[in-house]
Amino acid sequence: MNETLDQKLATLKLGRIRQIYPSWVEQAAHGELGYAEFLDQLLTEEILARQENHLRRNMKAAGFPYAATIEQFDFSLRPELKRAVLMRFFDSSFITTTGSLLLIGPSGLGKTHLSVALGTKMVQLGYHVRFVVAQQLANAIVTAATRAELTRLISSLTSCDLLILDEFGYLTLDPHVGPVLYEIIAGRYEKGATVITSNKSVATWGDLVGDTALMMAILDRLLHHGEVFYLRGSSYRMRGKEPVMLHAKAEGFLSAEKV
Secondary structure: HHHHHHHHHHHOOOOOHHHHHHHHHHHHHHHHHOOOHHHHHHHHHHEEEEEEHHHHHHHHHOOOOOOOOHHHHOOOOOOOHHHHHHHHHHHHHHHOOOEEEEEEOOOOOOOHHHHHHHHHHHHHEEEEEOEEEEHHHHHHHHOOOHHHHHHHHHHHHHHHEEEEEEOHOOOOOOOOOOHHHHHHHHHHHOOOOOEEOOOOEEEEEEEEHOHHHHHHHHHHHHOOOOEEEEEEOOOOOOOOOOOHHHHHHHHHHHHHHHH
8 A cells, every 4th residue: 555545544444454455455455346346345344443443442432341132141041031021121122112120139149240341232232331330439428529510420321321320228318318319210211211220119219318208209210111120049159168057047028028
């Protein structure tokens, strides 16, 4: 490739074409490609490369803690979850109907895995996703120096297509968190989809923000277009270890649900 052509491709930011052009010219000469076909194939490669880069950037921006897909989830260990039912959420209609999904259950049952898998699918479908650990959000709320900084935080979480709020049950009580959480959920109501994971029943969420009435207002918006799934059983991470202790923990959780 001559230097002038290379500079023009660089100016136009056609990075993939810059990479493949020299070898493709040679292939085209031997394969007797027509000019239109040659140009079409070059541009197709450029488009594919840009789509891959865009997907990579959006996956990074989502903030997932690790990679996870729905294919990796073992439904045989969670018979209470029906794959066909859950797969309804792995579709663009979950975003367009501004739905909500609450995944409730003890630690280690795959709640975060499912939320990451769902978020990953939505990124692949072209949507803007944010994954946030609830306590990290609470810390950001408390440490916000100005209302303007807090407004930027709220805006970033109300404008995305899908917000995943993980480990909601581990929130530590702070009077500043509840009102801002309400602003976020209210701002997303009928505008964006939301997923929340928690190790605690929704009946106890009022204690997490110190205001039962405020939490009822939050849940009212979440559940209007939302569904709740309860996961039960033994932890993936503790399978085969201390079965008596784990059984006792599971029984305690189930007892709390019945109250």
